[in-house]
Amino acid sequence: MSQEDLTPLISPRSVALVGASPKQASVGYVLFENLANRFKGTAYFVNPKYDVVEAWGRQFKFYKSLSEVPDPVDVAVIAVPAQVVPQVLEEAGKKGVKAAVIISSGFAEVGNVELENEIRAIGKMYGIRILGPNCLGVYNAFNGFDTVFLPAERAGRPPAGPLALISQSGAVAASIMDWAARRNIGLSIMVNYGNKADVGDVELLRYLERDDRIKVITVYMEGFKYPGEARRFLEAAKEVVKKKPIIAYKAGRSAAAQRAVKSHTAALAGSYEMYRGLFRQAGIIEAANLRDMFDMAKALATQPLPRGRRVLVLTDSGGMGIQAVDALEALGLEVPEIPESIRRELRKELLPFSALSNPVDVTGSATDQHYKVVLEALLPTAFFDMALIVTLMQVPGLTQNLAEYIIDAKRFKKPIVVVNFGGSQMVQEFTRTLEEAEIPTYSTPDRAAKALWALHEYAKIRGMVRT
Amino acid sequence: MSAIERAKAEGRNKLYEHEAFELLARYSIPVPEFGVAKDEDEAVSLAEKIGYPVAVKVVSRQIVHKTDVGGVVLGISDSKALLEACRKIKENVKARAPYAEIEGCLIQKMVPSGVELIIGAVYDEIFGHVVAFGLGGVLTELYRDVSMRLVPIEEEDAWEMIREVKAYRLLTGYRGTPPRDMPAIVDIIVKFSRLLAENPAIREADLNPVIALEEGKGAYVVDARFLLDGEAL
Numbered sequence: 001m002s003q004e005d006l007t008p009l010i011s012p013r014s015v016a017l018v019g020a021s022p023k024q025a026s027v028g029y030v031l032f033e034n035l036a037n038r039f040k041g042t043a044y045f046v047n048p049k050y051d052v053v054e055a056w057g058r059q060f061k062f063y064k065s066l067s068e069v070p071d072p073v074d075v076a077v078i079a080v081p082a083q084v085v086p087q088v089l090e091e092a093g094k095k096g097v098k099a100a101v102i103i104s105s106g107f108a109e110v111g112n113v114e115l116e117n118e119i120r121a122i123g124k125m126y127g128i129r130i131l132g133p134n135c136l137g138v139y140n141a142f143n144g145f146d147t148v149f150l151p152a153e154r155a156g157r158p159p160a161g162p163l164a165l166i167s168q169s170g171a172v173a174a175s176i177m178d179w180a181a182r183r184n185i186g187l188s189i190m191v192n193y194g195n196k197a198d199v200g201d202v203e204l205l206r207y208l209e210r211d212d213r214i215k216v217i218t219v220y221m222e223g224f225k226y227p228g229e230a231r232r233f234l235e236a237a238k239e240v241v242k243k244k245p246i247i248a249y250k251a252g253r254s255a256a257a258q259r260a261v262k263s264h265t266a267a268l269a270g271s272y273e274m275y276r277g278l279f280r281q282a283g284i285i286e287a288a289n290l291r292d293m294f295d296m297a298k299a300l301a302t303q304p305l306p307r308g309r310r311v312l313v314l315t316d317s318g319g320m321g322i323q324a325v326d327a328l329e330a331l332g333l334e335v336p337e338i339p340e341s342i343r344r345e346l347r348k349e350l351l352p353f354s355a356l357s358n359p360v361d362v363t364g365s366a367t368d369q370h371y372k373v374v375l376e377a378l379l380p381t382a383f384f385d386m387a388l389i390v391t392l393m394q395v396p397g398l399t400q401n402l403a404e405y406i407i408d409a410k411r412f413k414k415p416i417v418v419v420n421f422g423g424s425q426m427v428q429e430f431t432r433t434l435e436e437a438e439i440p441t442y443s444t445p446d447r448a449a450k451a452l453w454a455l456h457e458y459a460k461i462r463g464m465v466r467t
Numbered sequence: 468m469s470a471i472e473r474a475k476a477e478g479r480n481k482l483y484e485h486e487a488f489e490l491l492a493r494y495s496i497p498v499p500e501f502g503v504a505k506d507e508d509e510a511v512s513l514a515e516k517i518g519y520p521v522a523v524k525v526v527s528r529q530i531v532h533k534t535d536v537g538g539v540v541l542g543i544s545d546s547k548a549l550l551e552a553c554r555k556i557k558e559n560v561k562a563r564a565p566y567a568e569i570e571g572c573l574i575q576k577m578v579p580s581g582v583e584l585i586i587g588a589v590y591d592e593i594f595g596h597v598v599a600f601g602l603g604g605v606l607t608e609l610y611r612d613v614s615m616r617l618v619p620i621e622e623e624d625a626w627e628m629i630r631e632v633k634a635y636r637l638l639t640g641y642r643g644t645p646p647r648d649m650p651a652i653v654d655i656i657v658k659f660s661r662l663l664a665e666n667p668a669i670r671e672a673d674l675n676p677v678i679a680l681e682e683g684k685g686a687y688v689v690d691a692r693f694l695l696d697g698e699a700l
Contacts (some may be wrong), residue, residue, distance in 0.1 A: 231617060274617075277616045
């Protein structure tokens with residue numbers, strides 16, 4: 001296996017946890033629990049203080065050291081005090097372990113640069129790829145490899161799905177995972193690289209590029225660290241976006257925030273404008289904030305790409321329709337008129353007071369059937385590239401059946417996003433039905449508009465837009 | 468010897484403006500016709516060769532901001548005005564920068580007025596050379612209306628750079644002003660990127676202003692400043 005391949009690190013078949021502990025409320029315990037109960041490969045536990053540990057109605061053998069582990073190991077997860085890490089890594093090297101996740105802190109982030117250089121050198125010598133130190137490491141929903149040392153009941157673990165996250169911040173990563181888990185958003189792989197002694201954004205992008213189960217890569221970034229790193233990132237990202245979209249959120253835009261970034265990650269320099277230029281050059285879609293990042297990711301993971309910028313807005317609320325048009329046009333998308341010929345046809349089937357321009361307003365007296373008629377008459381035509389549908393379910397004439405009509409419109413192979421706002425049981429049920437059928441829903445028109453913008457942006461990056 | 472090698476050999480970390488023009492010209496970046504005159508006689512014959520109108524700028528390694536010391540005269544239309552300009556520059560420099568040694572005068576052809584642009588570059592350890600593009604004037608600074616790209620910049624990147632700034636509409640023609648020669652601007656950005664990539668010693672560069680003329684008439688770098696790595700002796 002080549003050293004470039006991060007499979008042993010991200011998707012290992014066998015793991016040794018050095019620093020496993022039966023003492024509850026410790027890092028070593030949470031990792032022990034993760035790997036003992038949810039990892040789908042083979043896990044070995046190392047701690048010289050124990051021989052056999054009983055937990056969850058089972059008995060676990062604890063090894064005295066890594067070298068005592070009888071079988072080959074893909075990755076060592078190391079959670080021992082910083083000064084012991086070089087020795088453990090050395091042992092891992094002698095055993096032929098291919099990768100290490102170093103959870104321990106106490107390295108460059110507290111000024112201990114020499115210790116960090118030492119582990120980097122050991123890694124190089126034995127060909128061990130290192131993630132960390134001072135990191136959460138990896139969460140992999142596909143095979144249950146989980147080095148996040150926060151208890152699952154406090155920090156939720158999202159289900160498998162099309163998204164991956166590379167995060168410079170551990171806490172941000174954990175809160176995104178928790179948030180995604182509560183919303184059932186499929187975030188399969190999360191990697192937090194901490195001090196980035198070895199593996200960083202560049203290697204991770206290249207790894208995620210090759211995993212076909214991942215449809216969208218999201219990146220939370222504070223700042224680069226090493227000379228020439230921006231160029232390497234640019235080159236890698238340019239390749240990756242030919243296969244799948246990357247959405248990045250760069251924290252630390254103001255001068256004050258940039259100072260905070262510097263002290264947080266010891267990241268060097270580069271103004272926010274340089275990052276913005278880099279993202280555009282690479283074909284990376286930039287998010288305004290974390291919510292925006294996942295709003296766009298949801299659409300990119302599920303929708304086909306539009307071939308142009310013309311949006312059909314279909315609504316049962318004039319006010320929501322106007323907001324949608326404002327947001328779409330501000331983002332450079334178009335909301336063109338409905339051709340007269342089709343308008344004449346539609347007039348026969350809709351209520352007399354419906355507005356037949358764009359937005360098409362089927363009004364508060366709308367029925368499910370009205371949405372179906374408009375979608376079928378307009379979306380499959382050459383006049384529109386995508387649809388933004390507002391369904392305020394508070395009006396009396398709409399039923400759950402509307403979801404089926406919208407889902408049915410997927411056969412036109414054009415992007416569809418839905419705005420659905422409210423708290424009733426019915427609204428929630430409606431939203432769930434759509435989301436399960438991979439129709440992204442948003443609570444406000446501007447968020448839905450931004451999602452369509454992202455689809456159009458990525459279509460441009462891929463050269464799929466007709467001009 | 469290239470301008471950069473010469474500057475380094477002489478212990479300078481700045482290029483003279485005529486050296487900057489030579490460097491730009493080597494990469495086929497359009498600069499106005501220019502030459503350096505040691506005295507008034509040379510100035511007159513040089514101006515006649517170049518053709519009026521011309522601009523005169525003082526050449527002195529001690530002077531960074533030539534305008535601040537009255538070392539620049541623009542729009543000179545004949546030899547009488549040229550001699551007057553040379554005299555005035557000497558007088559100004561003597562009064563405002565008495566420490567400066569005048570090595571001569573840079574004579575350059577006046578470029579007609581157009582839209583003034585700034586194309587700059589900095590070297591950042593992490594990003595490498597980064598090129599910034601914006602329109603000239605105070606508003607660019609006020610709104611931070613600049614676009615940036617990492618070297619190497621390809622043609623398509625350069626097009627995006629100019630389309631990205633809000634002031635782009637001034638280039639397409641705005642309220643009766645004519646559209647500008649955009650391919651010429653893109654061409655300068657791409658060639659400037661190549662210049663930077665091949666000269667890693669450059670730490671900062673400012674092409675300011677670059678004057679964009681009407682469609683088909685080109686764009687010219689009218690003023691250029693290069694800062695190199697290493698301390699000045």
